Amino acid sequence: xxxxxxxxxxxxxxxxxxxxxxxxxxxxxxxxxxxxxxxxxxxxxxxxxxxxxxxxxxxxxxxxxxxxxxxxxxxxxxxxxxxxxxxxxxxxxxxxxxxxxxxxxxxxxxxxxxxxxxxxxxxxxxxxxxxxxxxxxxxxxxxxxxxxxxxxxxxxxxxxxxxxxxxxxxxxxxxxxxxxxxxxxxxxxxxxxxxxxxxxxxxxxxxxxxxxxxxxxxxxxxxxxxxxxxxxxxxxxxxxxxxxxxxxxxxxxxxxxxxxxxxxxxxxxxxxxxxxxxxxxxxxxxxxxxxxxxxxxxxxxxxxxxxxxxxxxxxxxxxxxxxxxxxxxxxxxxxxxxxxxxxxxxxxxxxxxxxxxxxxxxxxxxxxxxxxxxxxxxxxxxxxxxxxxxxxxxxxxxxxxxxx
Numbered sequence: 183x184x185x186x187x188x189x190x191x192x193x194x195x196x197x198x199x200x201x202x203x204x205x206x207x208x209x210x211x212x213x214x215x216x217x218x219x220x221x222x223x224x225x226x227x228x229x230x231x232x233x234x235x236x237x238x239x240x241x242x243x244x245x246x247x248x249x250x251x252x253x254x255x256x257x258x259x260x261x262x263x264x265x266x267x268x269x270x271x272x273x274x275x276x277x278x279x280x281x282x283x284x285x286x287x288x289x290x291x292x293x294x295x296x297x298x299x300x301x302x303x304x305x306x307x308x309x310x311x312x313x314x315x316x317x318x319x320x321x322x323x324x325x326x327x328x329x330x331x332x333x334x335x336x337x338x339x340x341x342x343x344x345x346x347x348x349x350x351x352x353x354x355x356x357x358x359x360x361x362x363x364x365x366x367x368x369x370x371x372x373x374x375x376x377x378x379x380x381x382x383x384x385x386x387x388x389x390x391x392x393x394x395x396x397x398x399x400x401x402x403x404x405x406x407x408x409x410x411x412x413x414x415x416x417x418x419x420x421x422x423x424x425x426x427x428x429x430x431x432x433x434x435x436x437x438x439x440x441x442x443x444x445x446x447x448x449x450x451x452x453x454x455x456x457x458x459x460x461x462x463x464x465x466x467x468x469x470x471x472x473x474x475x476x477x478x479x480x481x482x483x484x485x486x487x488x489x490x491x492x493x494x495x496x497x498x499x500x501x502x503x504x505x506x507x508x509x510x511x512x513x514x515x516x517x518x519x520x521x522x523x524x525x526x527x528x529x530x531x532x533x534x535x536x537x538x539x540x541x542x543x544x545x546x547x548x549x550x551x552x553x554x555x556x557x558x559x560x561x562x563x564x565x566x567x568x569x570x571x572x573x574x575x576x577x578x579x580x581x582x583x584x585x586x
Contacts, residue, residue, distance in 0.1 A: 192219075192220070193220065193350060193353055193354050193357070196216045196220075196354070196357075197354075197357035197361075199212075200212060200213065200216070200357065200358065200361045201361055203361070203365070203421050204365065204368055204421055204422075204425060204474070205365065205368075205369075205420075205421050205424040205425050206362075206365040206366060206368070206369040207240075207396070207399075207424060208399075208417075208420055208421045208424060209361065209362060209365045210228050210230075210239055210240040210362075211240055211242075212417075213228065213328070213358045213361075213362065214226050214227070214228050214240055214241075214242050214328070215242060216354070217315075217328055217330055217351065217354060217355075217358070218242065218330055220347070220350060220351060220354055221313065221330055221333055221343060221344075221347050221350075221351060222333060222334050223313075223330045223331060223332055223333050223334065223343075224243065224244050224245055224331065224332040224333075224334055224340065225241075225242060225243035225244065225245065225246075225307075225309075225330075225331040225332055226241070226242055226243075226328070226329055226330045226331050227240065227241040227242075227329045227331070228240045228241075228317075228326060228327070228328055228329070229263065229271050229275070229326055229327040229329070230325065230326045231265070231275060231324060231325050231326055231327075232262070234264065234265050235262045235263060235264055235265060236262070236263040236264075236265055236271055236272065236275055236326070236327060237260060237261075237262055237263075238258075238259075238260050238261050238262075238263065239260065239326075241256070241258040242256070243256060243305075243307065243331075245307060246305060246307060253404070253407065253570070254573070254574070255400075255571075255574045257573060257574055257577045258577070259577065259580055259581075260580070260581050267294040267295055268294065268295055268296065269295055269296070269297075269298065270283065270286075270295050270297065270312060270314045270329070271314060271327045271329055272295070273294060273295040273314075274314045274315065274316050274327050275316065275324055275326075275327050278316050278318070278322070278324055279316070280313070280314065280315050280316065280348055280351070280352060281295075281312075281313075281314045282313050282314075282342075282343050282345060282348060283297075283311065283312045283313075283314070284310075284311055284342035284343075285310050285311065285342070286309050286310065286311075286312050287299070287310075297309070297312075308340075309331055309332065310332055310340045310342075311331070311332055311333050311340060311341065311342045311343050312329060312330070312331050312332075313329070313330040313333070313343045313347075313348075313351060314327060314328070314329045314330075315327070315328045315329075315330070315351055315352065315355045316328075316355065316359075317355055317358055317359040317362060318355070318356065318359045319359055319360065319363045320359075320360055320363075325359060325362060325363060325366070326359070326362065328355055328358070330343070330351070368425070372425060372428050372429065373388050373391075373428075375429065375432060376388060376391050376428060376429070376432070378435050389582045389583060389584045390531060390535065390584075391427075391428040391429075391430075391431075392428070392582040393527075393531050393578055393579060393582045394427055394428070394430065394524065394527045394528050394531050395423075395424045395425070395427040395428045395527075396424070396578045396581070396582070397526075397527035397530060397531065397575055397578060398423055398424070398427040398520075398523050398524050398527045399420050399423055399424045399427075400571055400574060400575060400578070401523045401526065401527060401564055401567055401568060401571070402416075402419065402420060402423055402519075402520075402523055403416055403420060404567045404570060404571050405519075405523070405563070405564060405567050406419070408563075408567070422473055422474050422477050423477060423481075423520055423523075425474060425478070426474060426477040426478040426480075426481045426520070427481055427520070427523075427524050427527070429463070429478050429481070429482065430463075430481050430482055430485045430524050430528060431459065431463065431482075432463045432466060432482060433458070433459035433460060433461070433462040433463025433464070433465075433466070433482055434459045434463075436458070436459065436462040437455065437456060437458070437459050437462075438455070441455055441456055442456075457486070457494045457495055458495075460482060460483050460484070460485070460486055460494065460495050461483055461495050461498055461503045461504060461505060462503075463479075463482030463483070464479040464480075464482045464483035464498070464503045465502075465503040466478075466479075466482070467479035467482070468503055477520055479503075480518045480520050480521060481520050481521060481524050483495070483498065483503070483521070484512065484517055484518050484520075484521025484522075484525075485521050485524040485525050485528060486525065487511075487512045487513075487517040487521055487522075487525065488513075488525075488558065488559045489513065489514060489517070489522070489557060489558060489559060489560055489561055489562070490513060490557070490558045490559070491511040491512065491513030491514075492511070492558075492559075493511070493512070493517075493525075493559075496509050496510050496511045496512055497510040497511075497512065515561075517561075522560070522561045522564055523564060525559070525560065526552070526560050526561070526564050526565070526568060529552070529555075529559070529560075530548065530552060530568070530575075533547075533548045533551060534548050534579065535584070536584070549569075549572075552565060552568065553565070
């Protein structure tokens with residue numbers, strides 16, 4: 183009884199902590215890691231509902247993670263799964279039932295669903311027990327599926343999931359579903375703000391800002407680990423930075439279409455107007471109510487500053503967010519860390535992406551350009567971090583493709 187009460191206390195505590203996370207992707211990662219702890223599972227994944235499909239959105243696997251060099255992250259690809267009763271996740275999304283499968287390779291023939299062993303073959307991993315749980319809103323609407331894989335005993339051997347744990351997992355999933363719905367609403371609100379910018383500037387797509395935000399979070403996390411920043415601080419800052427970096431160019435809503443959509447080179451006067459999107463974006467967060475407002479203002483203001491002091495807008499008045507009349511530049515570590523990070527993430531994505539006015543650069547050319555700009559445009563340490571994390575950064579591009 184004591185162990186059960188302790189597990190319930192843990193779930194209540196975790197629910198309170200999940201409630202503090204605002205960003206959708208950071209939340210998915212935390213939901214999955216905490217769900218695995220509740221039942222001592224080796225791996226897991228989360229699917230998010232998108233119409234009549236499930237989108238494979240996050241994955242964790244301790245066995246595969248241990249095979250990677252220290253500091254590297256597990257790379258996974260996203261895919262879409264129809265919501266029907268042929269797969270375990272599809273069945274749970276269709277019926278709203280929890281399904282506890284002791285061994286996915288011996289599913290009874292009369293069951294409507296089956297297990298696709300191709301995933302195991304590709305990853306060289308042996309899935310055995312799977313607990314598949316619906317994620318529901320307070321109105322019982324299914325918004326996703328949580329799949330927890332390979333329960334472990336005290337020695338680490340894979341065993342079936344104890345059916346006695348199902349009520350605790352369902353309770354946890356209920357909490358997770360509600361905070362997930364709130365995070366989806368926050369993401370939708372951010373994307374609507376970005377949508378306004380996209381109406382003005384076609385470069386500011388939802389896919390672009392999601393990629394820039396994801397790159398930024400990865401760069402920050404690796405940088406912070408190098409510096410010995412406590413894990414709790416890293417997690418809090420990742421949550422804030424991811425949302426703030428999505429809004430790095432929101433100030434473009436104030437720039438004339440004649441300039442934003444001009445196909446030719448800017449005149450000096452037009453370039454000066456274009457540069458104003460930095461401090462105009464920061465002004466949107468001038469009435470600061472939270473740490474998010476502070477970080478969003480910093481990112482909007484400083485993501486065009488250059489390490490060598492040649493960027494813009496330079497120093498600004500803290501009250502008005504208008505540039506210093508003397509145009510005093512920022513250089514080196516005078517530029518806030520988050521601005522330096524988003525600068526690198528934004529340029530990498532811009533060079534790698536096709537636009538109406540240009541084709542995407544070949545990857546070798548993009549990487550050569552980033553190396554060339556180290557110490558000039560970019561913080562040299564962040565460039566090192568970028569190349570150390572390049573494989574994972576490449577995988578982010580696949581997760582957020584442009585839609586035609």
